[in-house]
Amino acid sequence: MKIRKADVKDLKEINRIYIEGSIDEGKLQFPNISKKEMIKELEKFGKDRLNGWKKEFDSKENYWIVLEKNNIILGFGNAEVKKNYDYKEGMITMVYVDRKFRKKGIGEKILKELILWLKKKSVRYIEAGLYWKNIPSRKLNEKLGFKPISLKMRLK
Secondary structure (H helix, E strand, C coil): CEEEECCHHHHHHHHHHHHHHHHHHHHHHCCCCCHHHHHHHHHHCHHHHHHHHHHHHCCCCEEEEEEEECCEEEEEEEEEEEEECCEEEEEEEEEEECHHHCCCCHHHHHHHHHHHHHHHCCCCCEEECCCCCCHHHHHHHHHCCCCCCCCCCCCC
């Protein structure tokens, strides 16, 4: 297995894994929303999402990586550095693993690489946003030292 910086040619596969993972997360967090509704919502922003990711690939504040084996992308991740007043903070924005390769330590490898990159950027702290009901993701983050700090709530 090898981790490398993501490239524009990886976008199609990254997007496929992202959609698959978003649906799986959605089922956990929003059990009353159908898979069809989730796909429709994800497709609505597909073009903008891909264009935004392309721009981030060249940004010094973003780090996009893929983990691959035999030229097959098994998962990907993204981290970014944000300026907050007089210091920098790190944010793990995404870690997604292809459904066929979960529970094999791939997410942990990706997350560790993103943390390492953020530490090299001299951030004061690192945050990761994830859905509360995504227990596997919570356990992985806690295993690597992350602690819950807040609860975000929404009213529609």
